[in-house]
Amino acid sequence: MCGIAALFAYGSNAPPVDAVEIDAITERMRPRGPDAGGTWISPDGRVALGARRLAIIDLTDEGTQPMTDTDGDLRIVFNGEIYNHRELRARLERLGARFHSTTDTEVLLQLYRHDGASMVELLRGMFAFAIWEPRQHRMFVARDPYGIKPLYVADDGSTLRAASTVKALLAGGQIARTHDPAGVAGFWLMGSVPEPYTIFRDIRAVEAGTSFFVDEGGIRNKRRYYSISATLGRGLKDEPAARLVHPPILVRELVTDSLRHHLISDVPVGAFLSSGIDSTALVALATEATGQPPRTVTLRFDEFRGQAFDESPLAGRFAQRIGSDHVTRLVTRDEFITELPRFFDAMDQPTIDGANTWFVSKAAAERGLKVAISGLGGDELFGSYPSFRALPRIVAAARIPFAASTASRLARNPKARAAARYGRSWAGAYLLKRGLFLPDDLPALMGADGAEEGLRHLSMIEHIAEAINPDPGTAFGRVAALEASLYMRNQLLRDTDWASMAHSLEVRTPLVDATLLRQIAPLLLVEKERCKRHFANSPRNPLPDWLSERRKTGFTVPLAEWMDLAPDGTSTRMRSWARMVLERWS
Numbered sequence: 001m002c003g004i005a006a007l008f009a010y011g012s013n014a015p016p017v018d019a020v021e022i023d024a025i026t027e028r029m030r031p032r033g034p035d036a037g038g039t040w041i042s043p044d045g046r047v048a049l050g051a052r053r054l055a056i057i058d059l060t061d062e063g064t065q066p067m068t069d070t071d072g073d074l075r076i077v078f079n080g081e082i083y084n085h086r087e088l089r090a091r092l093e094r095l096g097a098r099f100h101s102t103t104d105t106e107v108l109l110q111l112y113r114h115d116g117a118s119m120v121e122l123l124r125g126m127f128a129f130a131i132w133e134p135r136q137h138r139m140f141v142a143r144d145p146y147g148i149k150p151l152y153v154a155d156d157g158s159t160l161r162a163a164s165t166v167k168a169l170l171a172g173g174q175i176a177r178t179h180d181p182a183g184v185a186g187f188w189l190m191g192s193v194p195e196p197y198t199i200f201r202d203i204r205a206v207e208a209g210t211s212f213f214v215d216e217g218g219i220r221n222k223r224r225y226y227s228i229s230a231t232l233g234r235g236l237k238d239e240p241a242a243r244l245v246h247p248p249i250l251v252r253e254l255v256t257d258s259l260r261h262h263l264i265s266d267v268p269v270g271a272f273l274s275s276g277i278d279s280t281a282l283v284a285l286a287t288e289a290t291g292q293p294p295r296t297v298t299l300r301f302d303e304f305r306g307q308a309f310d311e312s313p314l315a316g317r318f319a320q321r322i323g324s325d326h327v328t329r330l331v332t333r334d335e336f337i338t339e340l341p342r343f344f345d346a347m348d349q350p351t352i353d354g355a356n357t358w359f360v361s362k363a364a365a366e367r368g369l370k371v372a373i374s375g376l377g378g379d380e381l382f383g384s385y386p387s388f389r390a391l392p393r394i395v396a397a398a399r400i401p402f403a404a405s406t407a408s409r410l411a412r413n414p415k416a417r418a419a420a421r422y423g424r425s426w427a428g429a430y431l432l433k434r435g436l437f438l439p440d441d442l443p444a445l446m447g448a449d450g451a452e453e454g455l456r457h458l459s460m461i462e463h464i465a466e467a468i469n470p471d472p473g474t475a476f477g478r479v480a481a482l483e484a485s486l487y488m489r490n491q492l493l494r495d496t497d498w499a500s501m502a503h504s505l506e507v508r509t510p511l512v513d514a515t516l517l518r519q520i521a522p523l524l525l526v527e528k529e530r531c532k533r534h535f536a537n538s539p540r541n542p543l544p545d546w547l548s549e550r551r552k553t554g555f556t557v558p559l560a561e562w563m564d565l566a567p568d569g570t571s572t573r574m575r576s577w578a579r580m581v582l583e584r585w586s
Helices: 019-027 085-094 104-122 166-171 181-190 228-237 247-262 277-290 312-322 333-346 355-366 378-382 387-398 404-411 414-422 426-434 439-446 448-458 460-468 475-501 514-536 559-563 570-584
Strands: 002-009 036-041 047-053 075-082 125-133 138-143 152-155 159-163 210-215 218-224 269-272 296-300 326-330 371-373 506-508
Touching: 002 019, 002 075, 002 125, 002 138, 019 036, 019 047, 019 166, 047 075, 047 125, 075 104, 085 104, 104 125, 104 138, 104 210, 152 166, 159 166, 181 439, 181 448, 181 460, 181 475, 181 570, 228 460, 228 475, 228 514, 247 277, 247 514, 269 277, 269 355, 277 312, 277 378, 277 514, 296 312, 296 355, 312 326, 326 355, 333 355, 333 559, 333 570, 355 475, 378 475, 378 514, 387 414, 387 426, 387 475, 387 514, 414 426, 426 460, 426 475, 439 448, 448 460, 460 475, 475 506, 475 514, 559 570
Parallel strands: 269 296, 269 371, 296 326, 371 506
Antiparallel strands: 002 047, 002 159, 036 047, 075 125, 125 138, 138 210, 152 159, 210 218
16 A cells, blocks of 8 residues: 655656656655655656555565566556466466565556556555556556546646545645635535545546546546446346345355455554444354454543444444454544644545544554454445435336426525435435535625635536446436445545555455455345345354344444534534634645
């Protein structure tokens, strides 16, 4: 796991890359990789690569980046983990490839040499990387299917700049800090900035599941090589076969396979543990797979004592049941207030989330862990968000014609007007369900002109609709694709990345895995509302009733109590927090 940077002065009139700039960008990412770092500038001064390293696989100096291959030709900077690198390496060695390390980074170099741009379709893992190919005088850039690992670019028409974080790109001093109205509007609407936009006009996210080249003409051959909605759609075709298997056993086999890949490491792998099904089932399956439970971490808050939100008692009970080396970490309001300056400095873009991951990552790092698995993605995969039930109802209700008298009454009700306006489409219904604010609220938040420009460029309904293009073909598939492509990618995964890497911790998400989705999709579409129950029953010793029957509460922190936020409803509290975030974030 690393922080990476790349500069490419591709235009004939572009000035040479600046050593001071690449050093500054790379240094801003030091917490992402405290173990080693380095930069490289090409002999002609047109290309610069930088990296900070968190050593997870091959702890020797052979894993230091930027890395070149054995021929000294190709050069790479890479952030992430390739979980099938051993299988890929064996294949490459049969083809005659030579290696000087045991890293997954070098596997990427040799894989590119043999398979070119199609290499991305062979990878199982989380990744963002840039490969410099001097003979062709071009750079190859790619990001993983789900967008677990971030990568941002700024292209001024003659120089391309790329880095793992927005703030690292800004640290180079060559990019304007002008806010993008589309990014700001997206934050107000969804509580996070929707990709490919960022909060800055001149910076864009490399979209998940895409790759492209950069040569003397700029970005070329951009290709979307993976689609969540298309994968779910293909799963629909295999539904009949899924009806022939015993669901808990199949779930066990497929999730365990993903877990075995995600547990590959040269350092110990711990786990975040709540009292929810996703994290407890993962820890149970990991224990079965390895014969030893991972070290686990749970958070506790005095403000939640005796409430359903307090996950620590049941998490501690489960940890004792499986015999894990467990720590329950108390987080207080005083600690939160003390951490706020560092918290906002690490926050790469404005978001209403991240505090939970910040503190559980801090607790894991205090235990000496460099890697931890998380149950993130379980709700999206197994269909356990309320949205899986709510969105079909919203769409169905909005499409029922009303009598004139009923329509007149509804027109006087703001919520009913919004439902009538947006609820007829899946994208509109998703905005109603997940939206923090609605478009009509934005002029009061960012001014009439800013709201008009932001909404026009963002085109939020069309943006949401892209997540279900192509159509997965079922209500379950549509909601799963929407949640994974929007809420999970733009908020949960992004916030997990910056909040964990601020503590030099790598978080792995076995339930966010393209191979797992492809394999399990037919079963998900058959079983639908029973999926989470099958996951709870998937360990050979199924989860006890006192866990599996517990009401879902989510992984949260007492922000309202800590920050004296408005008490009248969750939506109002989070709106207050969003205002505070945008004021304090920089």
